[in-house]
Every structure is written in structure tokens, then in C-alpha cells.
Amino acid sequence: MYKFKVIFDITRTHLSSRIKQTGTATLGVTFGIGTYIIMMSFMTGLNGMLDDLILNRTPHIHLYNEIKPSEKQPVDLHQKIQQSLNVVHSVKPKKSQLRIHNALPLISHLKDDPRVKGISPQIVAKVFYLAGSNELNGVINGIHPLEEVRLFNFDNYIIEGRPEDLIKTRNGILIGAGIADKMSLSTGDRIQVSTTTGGIFPLKIVGIFQSGLGDIDNIQSYVNLKTAQQLLGEGNSYITDINIKLWDMENAFEMSEAIGRQFNLTAIDAKTANAQFETGTSIRNLISYSVSITLLIVAGFGIYNILNMLIYEKMNDIAILKATGFSGFDVKMIFISQAVIIGLVGGILGLLIGYVVSVLISQAPFETEALPTITTYPVNFDPNFYITGIIFAMVSTFLAGYLPARKAQKIDPVEIIRGQ
Amino acid sequence: MEYILEAKKVNKYFRNPVLFHVLKDISFGIRPGEFTSIMGKSGCGKSTLLYILSTMDTDYEGELLLNNTKVTGRPRAELAYIRNQQIGFVFQFHYLLPEFSVLDNVMLPARKLGTKSYKQIKMDAMEKLDLLGIKDQAHKKASMISGGQKQRVSIARALINNPKIIMGDEPTGNLDSKNAENVFNIFKDLSVEKNLSLLIVTHDMDFAKKTDRIIEMADGEILHSNALAGVRSEE
Numbered sequence A: 001m002y003k004f005k006v007i008f009d010i011t012r013t014h015l016s017s018r019i020k021q022t023g024t025a026t027l028g029v030t031f032g033i034g035t036y037i038i039m040m041s042f043m044t045g046l047n048g049m050l051d052d053l054i055l056n057r058t059p060h061i062h063l064y065n066e067i068k069p070s071e072k073q074p075v076d077l078h079q080k081i082q083q084s085l086n087v088v089h090s091v092k093p094k095k096s097q098l099r100i101h102n103a104l105p106l107i108s109h110l111k112d113d114p115r116v117k118g119i120s121p122q123i124v125a126k127v128f129y130l131a132g133s134n135e136l137n138g139v140i141n142g143i144h145p146l147e148e149v150r151l152f153n154f155d156n157y158i159i160e161g162r163p164e165d166l167i168k169t170r171n172g173i174l175i176g177a178g179i180a181d182k183m184s185l186s187t188g189d190r191i192q193v194s195t196t197t198g199g200i201f202p203l204k205i206v207g208i209f210q211s212g213l214g215d216i217d218n219i220q221s222y223v224n225l226k227t228a229q230q231l232l233g234e235g236n237s238y239i240t241d242i243n244i245k246l247w248d249m250e251n252a253f254e255m256s257e258a259i260g261r262q263f264n265l266t267a268i269d270a271k272t273a274n275a276q277f278e279t280g281t282s283i284r285n286l287i288s289y290s291v292s293i294t295l296l297i298v299a300g301f302g303i304y305n306i307l308n309m310l311i312y313e314k315m316n317d318i319a320i321l322k323a324t325g326f327s328g329f330d331v332k333m334i335f336i337s338q339a340v341i342i343g344l345v346g347g348i349l350g351l352l353i354g355y356v357v358s359v360l361i362s363q364a365p366f367e368t369e370a371l372p373t374i375t376t377y378p379v380n381f382d383p384n385f386y387i388t389g390i391i392f393a394m395v396s397t398f399l400a401g402y403l404p405a406r407k408a409q410k411i412d413p414v415e416i417i418r419g420q
Numbered sequence B: 001m002e003y004i005l006e007a008k009k010v011n012k013y014f015r016n017p018v019l020f021h022v023l024k025d026i027s028f029g030i031r032p033g034e035f036t037s038i039m040g041k042s043g044c045g046k047s048t049l050l051y052i053l054s055t056m057d058t059d060y061e062g063e064l065l066l067n068n069t070k071v072t073g074r075p076r077a078e079l080a081y082i083r084n085q086q087i088g089f090v091f092q093f094h095y096l097l098p099e100f101s102v103l104d105n106v107m108l109p110a111r112k113l114g115t116k117s118y119k120q121i122k123m124d125a126m127e128k129l130d131l132l133g134i135k136d137q138a139h140k141k142a143s144m145i146s147g148g149q150k151q152r153v154s155i156a157r158a159l160i161n162n163p164k165i166i167m168g169d170e171p172t173g174n175l176d177s178k179n180a181e182n183v184f185n186i187f188k189d190l191s192v193e194k195n196l197s198l199l200i201v202t203h204d205m206d207f208a209k210k211t212d213r214i215i216e217m218a219d220g221e222i223l224h225s226n227a228l229a230g231v232r233s234e235e
């Protein structure tokens, strides 16, 4: 049985009789841990928000028919002249349709894949918006409103009206905020659209959305899938785009390759489409980690320094303790426990301060065009940060205390006593 | 022969800055209840010998026996335990822990030993302080009392675990003659009443003369270890 009580009493007396140094060391840890918590909560909160902004609204895989020239021209297929160098000038794409062939069976086939969370078929159609004498070109997307809400948080960007209104209202349309602005339209107004085939259709504005990306808000509108098919005069199998959301985004690249090849479609995965976005996320993480770790290392050196100094001042105490029967291990424990107490107290204070500041940040107003539903700064209150923080505080102070403590353990009392 | 402490052919060398044979073939024994003083010129090796006898210094040749068991070569942790339990040491300079109270200073070795309850240890410590006439200082900080009082506190601390032997390295060197007399009387009483062995280094001839026996050293050797007043255990 080890006599912790007496060791602890000595530790406590040492700490409380050097309250200034102890306080400085403790504050060092508090500052390090507090900053770690604030940085991580804020940075990952921001990352989460940007994820929402970009990754959550982009499909993991986007399938469509791209009109492009054939890679193999007929001359390449001719066996007799295969060995020769054939040059074809002015290659033009063949006239083909934008629609995806056999879209409905393809959709139900994809839905059966266990990796797929959901599928949203779309129709993309180029149109002109007409209101009074104003004319504006744009794009109409025919969608399944409820699937878009479930898979891509569509409702987060609607600033007026509700997604369901697209279903309830016949010929309803949700227009981009930029269009509403330019044509001074508001919910309840009527707007006419003309399609490339020439027809003009009156639609009723049921709401306004704002994605935050000007290029989209200025041209894009949403209608129900059926309405889009009617606009184009097509049947209910007419689909131009298929957006796929997976359970795990990591599978996107592999799957998009396979689907593209199998069904002869252009398939874009979100990773490829947003490569620079991933880089941004990892750089922000790198910055927060390196800043916090730097602060903790600085705090660790502070503790190391202060304990070293304390041990130097306490040479006599150490010699007396050893002369009266305390072992080297006891002496080591005295100094290690001082470091650990500094780490524990400083760490807990750091967590508290980190938490309080995070709460304050999370209540600070934050207005962004990009996310109309967000009004305060995004902060991530992940308990893992707090667990990591306190563990880091304990481990780093233990290490900072260990070396000086071992030095104290090895001090030869005879040398100190003789030195007097 | 029954010795509480026995040195057999102890030799010690310092290697820094030059090789120096500081203790040469030291052999002697201390009996229970014997009050022995060590005298000799400054630099003859008295302190060095005492550090070896108290098990703090392990870098020597020869053998050291406590209660007829060899302690030479034991691991440091075990030696710490032996010191804690069986040896009381009084330094020339008072050497108290300045931030602790007088009472805490006296209690610490007993709390380390851990055989008694905190309450019991506190009572024992008060009793020792009383014995040395400084009970009223118990709750003062150790740094706040006078030199003579500090010396008595360190004697109380040396007594707290009821050791077999007390060693002192010029414990009265810093005291005025009245206080030195006082400390001598305390030692004398302990040796007579509690059958405690004492081994005290001193420069004070008056002090030494009143002890049972004087070991005289010169240049790392024992010149003679006369029994002056006769050894009580042989009476």
C-alpha cells in the first residue's frame, strides 16, 4: 500500500507556497487547452457549414448525356486503313438527345444498390423568362421536391414559400432570388416562360430560393418534374439528369466510373467536382491542429521550466526528505503529481473557458447570403474535443513534469548536505 | 558482542578532483544505550563517515551492520526504509522544510513510515516537541522560529519513529553555550532513560567529555576510541 496522502500533502504545500509560479503554469495550460477547444469548435463548425453549403447540396454522383463529338470517327473503324494516319478535320458532334435512355428502369436499378441513399431524377431545360416587357434567359429544373429536401437539404435555401407548394400548386414555380430581383417579381405573381421549342407557358410563383451563388440565383428556377415534362411536351419517361446520393461519399468515384461505363453516360462524382473544396477543409483542420499543438507545447515548456526551477529551489527539501527516509520514488511522485495537478486544474479551466467562449461565438450574429437559414456563427460542440483536450493537458504536463521529477529522484542528499 | 551499529574496515575514496583516500580502515561498534562522540580536526573525514554510517552514502568499501545485519549493498529504496525506521539524523544546520509547520516537520517521517494513524502520529509528535520544550511552537511555520528552536525541532523529528540510534553532525555547532548545554542534556536523558544509542560529531571538548566515549579521528583514521566515563552497559 502506497502512502499517497503524505506525498499529496507535500505536493499541496509546495504548490500553494509558490502560488505565483503555480498560477502561471496553470494559466499556460488553460490558455493552450482553451484555445484548442475554441479553434476546433469554431473551425469544424465552419467546415460543417461549408459542407452543408457545397457538399450537401451537390449530388455524390451526377449522371447526364453530354453532347460531344464521337471519339471514334467511321474512318477509324475501317479495317483496311487502320495502320495509316487518318486525319479528319472539323469534327462536329452528332445530333443526339439530351434525354437519358431508359431512365426509369435505370433509376429503379440504381435504387436497389445498397450503397445508394437516394436518387433524384431531374429535367434541365433552357428557357426564357418573360414578365411584362422583360426577357431573361435561364434554366428550369424539374425536380421531385420532397426527394430534394430529403437528399440535398433543398428547404435550407428557400427564403419564401415551401417546397411542397410545387406539388400542391399546378404550374407552380420557385424562382431564384436574382431573377425575382431583376424582374421585380414576388411570391404570388405570374411569370411566363418560353422553351427552346417555342411554346410559352404561364407559371405561378410559389416561392423564392437563394443558394448564395449568384450565378445560380440569377438564372435558375425549380418546377415539379411533371410540370417540366409538360413544358417540353415530353412524356413521363423524359429525364435528362440523375442525381445520386450515397450513404458514404467515399464510394462516389468508384461507382461513378462503373455506372458511366456500363450505361454509356457522363458520370461526375462530387470528389472530382469539388477537389479544391476538400483541400480547403484539410488546410483549415491542419491550421487549427498546429496552432493548438504549438500552444500546448509552449505551455508544456512553461511547466517544464517552472518545475525545473522549483526543484532547484527545493534541493534542501529533497535532501531532507531523502535523509529522513523518503525514497527517490517518493520524491519523483511529489514532483510528478505537482505537474499533473497543474495539468488537471489548467485543463479543466481551459475546457470551461473554451466552452464559454464557444457558446458566446455560437450566439454572435452571422448573416450570410449563402445560407439564409443560418443566423449565428456555426460552432461544433463535439464532446470529443473536450475529451481530447483534457487528455492532451494531462499527458503533456505529465511529460513536462517527468524529466525534472526524475532529476529530483536522482539527487544525492549527501552532496546537498555537504554543500552547506 | 552486541552492537547496534558496526563498521568493518570501511574505506572511502574521493576521485574528484584527485584520488583521495578519505577514510582508512575504519572499524568500530556502538552498543545499545551508548553515548559516543566523534572528535577530530576539520577535514579529517568525520562528516563523510557519518554519511556512510547513516546509509545515505553507499559509495564505500568495507561493511556496515545494523542490528547485526549487513546493510552494505542493499538497494536504495530499502536503505531509505531502514533510515526512516531505525536511524535519526540531526544535521549541523537545522534543515527543516521551511514551508511546513513545526508539527508537520516532526510528523513527516512517521507519516512516511505509515504504521500509525494520523491522529496517533500527531500525538506522538506533540509529545516529542514537549520533551524538547517547544510544544508551544508546534503550529508555527518552520521558517518563523529561532535557530535554537529549529535545532530542537530537528531532534524531535529524529526521535519521531523511536529509532535505535541517533547520529548528529555537530548538532550544537551553531548554538550558544546555553542552548548547547540544553541539547546535551536532552541527548543524555534519551540515552539513559530510553536506552538510545547516540553518535555525535562535535568540536566542543566540554560536550565530548561528558559523553560515555570519545572516538578521535585524524586524517581519515581512528586514533583511539577511549571509554572516558566507563560504558554503562558494562556496569
Ligand SMILES: Nc1ncnc2c1ncn2[C@@H]1O[C@H](COP(=O)(O)OP(=O)(O)O)[C@@H](O)[C@H]1O
Residues within 6 Å of the ligand: A418, B014, B015, B016, B017, B020, B022, B040, B041, B042, B043, B044, B045, B046, B047, B048, B049
Ligand atoms: N565531494 C568531495 N570531493 C572531494 N573531496 C571531498 C568531498 N567532500 C569532502 N571532501 C574532502 O574530504 C575530507 C573530509 O571531509 P569531511 O568529512 O567533510 O571532514 P570533516 O567533517 O571532518 O570536517 C576533506 O578534506 C574534504 O575536503
Ligand SMILES: [Mg+2]
Residues within 6 Å of the ligand: B046, B047, B048, B169
Ligand atoms: Mg564536517
